[in-house]
Amino acid sequence: MQLFPCPFCGPREESEFHYGGEAGNLRPDGSEVTAERWAGYLHMRDNPKGPTREIWVHLTCGEFFAMSRDSVNHKVSGSTALGEAERGA
Amino acid sequence: MSASRLTTGGSDIDRGRPLSFTFDGSRVEGFAGDTIASALLASGQAVVGRSFKYHRPRGIWGSGVEEPNALVDVESAAGRVPNARATTVQATDGIRVTSVNASPTAENDRNAVLDRFARFLPAAFYYKTFMWPDWHLFEPRIRAMAGLGIVDSDWKPRQVSDQVNHHCDVLVVGAGPAGLAAAASAAAAGHSVVLADDGAHPGGSLRHRVGEVDGVEGRAWVEATVARLKGAGQLMLSETAAFGLYDHNLVALNQRHADGRPDTLWRVRPRRIVLATGAIERPVPFANNDLPGILSADAALSYLRRHGVLVGREIVVATNNDSAYEPASALAAAGASVTVVDCRRAGDAQAKGGIRVLAGRTITAARGRNAVQGVLLDDGTTLGVDCVLVSGGWTPTVHLFSQAKGKLAWSDQLAAFIPGELIDGIGVAGAVAGTVSLSEALASGAAAPGDFGSSSAAPRGTGAEATLGVVSLWPNPKAKGRVWIDYQSDVTAKDVELAARENFVSVEHLKRYTTLGMATDQGKTSNLNGLALLADITGRGIAEVGTTTYRPPFTPVPFASLAGSRRASMHAPVRRLPLEANHRAAGAVFQEYGGWLRPAYYGGGEAGASIEDEARRARQSVALFDGSTLGKIEVVGPRAAEFVDFIYYNTMSTLKPGHCRYGFMLSENGVVFDDGVLVRLDEHRFIVSCSSSHVAAVHARLEEWRQDRFGREAVYIHNATAQYATLTVSGPNARQVVEALDLGAALDDASLPHMAIAAGRFAGDEVRIARVSFTGDRSYEISIRADRAEALWARMRQEGRAFDAVLLGLESLMILRAEKGYIVIGKDTDGTTMPHDLGVAGPRTKRAGEFVGKRSLFTEAGNSADRNQLVGLAVREGEAPLATGAHGVEKRDGRLRSIGFVTSSYQSPTLGRPVALALIERGAARHGETIDVQHLGVVRQATIVAPCAFDPEGRRLHA
């Protein structure tokens, strides 16, 4: 059971969180998006070994945030609220 | 074996408090402080169980969690515990103890004959032999012959197991000298400490081995240290086994209670973990080394000093190291005749007064039937014995360290794996870290808390210090006879050789092929001997062979402990309606629907008849229905209209305040995810009325898009589902009933048309009246504060009486909606269904703006002409309903293929014939076509029709 830092609530048990996807998988809008681009958005994932940046949601407070962690040793290096993440904070 | 209780001695027992229990039906005497094992030994019970596979007689081998043989079922007032280790369970008055895998008793087991066929039963024998025609034909009989304890199928918990979440600065696992030194160091530095030990008393080896700390006798130092820790408010947990170490320093522990309470599960999250888990003595390999009366030398010393039990009179001690000499001397001093067979040269063997030492010798075989009677040495001499003590060196208990992904390092000097590179947040101390002397153990303990330790001087051993001087004494691949490697899984050296011969040379394959180190034992005594033998056979070093993965739990944990209160109705708690009691009083039969407990039908009659009756009467006059579970998620804010446009497949921003619109939500894959009505209260305020079982998922989805795309300031989302009850009046006479409720709202069709809302009041509370329908008849959904719903429901029932109103359960509602062709998402759709498959193609072709899932509707699959589409199916007159799930089939190129399937099927009491919905390939264009429908080999014909079978013009919505 890992401890994840919700930017709003602090460190909480892993079971309170839900995985939201890889960070940076931006949605391409519009009808002109190519099938390849759209399939990439829907299905293609990097699944990196080592440092990752992911979107998680803390189910108990409902907030989505970006978290940096290592998929091998499970070390968590930090998390930022979505708004802050967008602003590059 | 002639073990017996001495007249004096035994620090753990209280001779003033005798007790008795039964073992396999015979009475056993003991004292308070005895374990089941020490009491059995004191009463001279040599055979305490039968081995897993060969039904060999087995005796007590160890004195703690390492015990591989003495597994027993324990029955007490608190219930029955299977597969308990007799060495760790405290004896209590009146318990009934039964050996496992033996019948009728361990002493006289009727399957003992199996052992005579042992040479025909090598590893994997059963799987290889009973392959044809099918292993599963033979499995039940074979499993009944093998295996361990018996689960009590009538078991009922008398009490729920407690589960405790705990945080502390330092958790120390193991209260031996190293663990105590670690706890004292962390406590002295002002940190909060939890000190857990799986034994009944703290002290570890200092409870039975001689030692002196800072000039004080070892046991006295233990007592003083514990008293100081307790006095400082630190938490001491005895009989508590740390069985799992998980990510981010989470340690799971199981605590047993002597008072009959069920075990307690502890989840401790310390900032630092100190593993002072000790080491386990290894068996010595020789033929028949599993006979009762052959036990660990350290265990024999423990039984002598803790329980006043002398394990034998004529004792041979087989060893490859110095640690066996203290037991040898102590047992000799207690009156036994002791010969040490030391495989090392004369200079290393420590001849002492009172014991005979045969240096440079090893035992090659033991003999005896139900107990050891003699040993054969490598020089051909035989010795008559009633007990053999063995010490094949010490295996550090690295299980938890390995669970933490710690890498092990091979130590030639210790002939064992010890923790290699240390892991952040975890310290190791004492024998697990490879220390031998007391001073080393104490020093490593004091240092193990790291930054959480104090800088004051570590306690020091001030007496004679222990030495080890261990040499290799591994199983010999060429040895004659049956040399046991794993007692619990009944694995011999020959099985390991066979595995290697068949090329199972990876240690993980060896484990699975032979079951070495598996099950409850997790290789505590067997692991290293097995690895060493495999290394020898395959010509590799032990370090190169490596170890298998240690998995939690280190010791077995009762399911009751892991489950805690999450059982029965608390396992997956249902959500309950505010009016549940009223429905029960009205005779409702409840079922769970999507996590909600809801009335399936009313009345005590036969289910099918009751349901049809409700469905028929609902069409005749008026029906009352509790729809409180419908989602009520409020979407509020300056960009709320733009938001719902993006969320829904249908354009929603054009909806006028005071009106509702039916629509779909799609996933980004373009698949219909939910359907329901959106209510617009005013310019910036909507209510998403999603499916009952989808509320949580829809809420999460709205939040995700809000936070990810629109921003916190644009919209605000509030799930108010539980705050309101929604009570529905439906049917030709619905309006008359609602008018009688006197809600103060204009109900004429001009003021409140279909798909509009009105505000009213009931008994002073605001209510919202929505004209939406899931039955196809004129309907009014009235939402009110959940805590005021009871009076409204009572009034509705009272006013309904004049119209012969019927209460609708969910089952009859399903018939009504199916008659109308109204779908249930997930039932009448699957994971490929897109909105145009359901006949709602308009937004796909016409909507300009962006919405969730839009691009997916135009993929190759989305554009395909062969999509499964929603249709109705009609059967020939007089025929029974089609089976839900039946497949439409057709022959193509001589092969039968599925062209879709029936999603809903009911007998309609109003129409007097079956109605069915189905997803059929190109169905929308095939109305009128008759297809084959196959179910369980029976093929019937059905005609494709429009989904709506009742009132297709929709007149009754406005009637």
Ligand SMILES: [Zn+2]
């Ligand atoms: Zn949170």
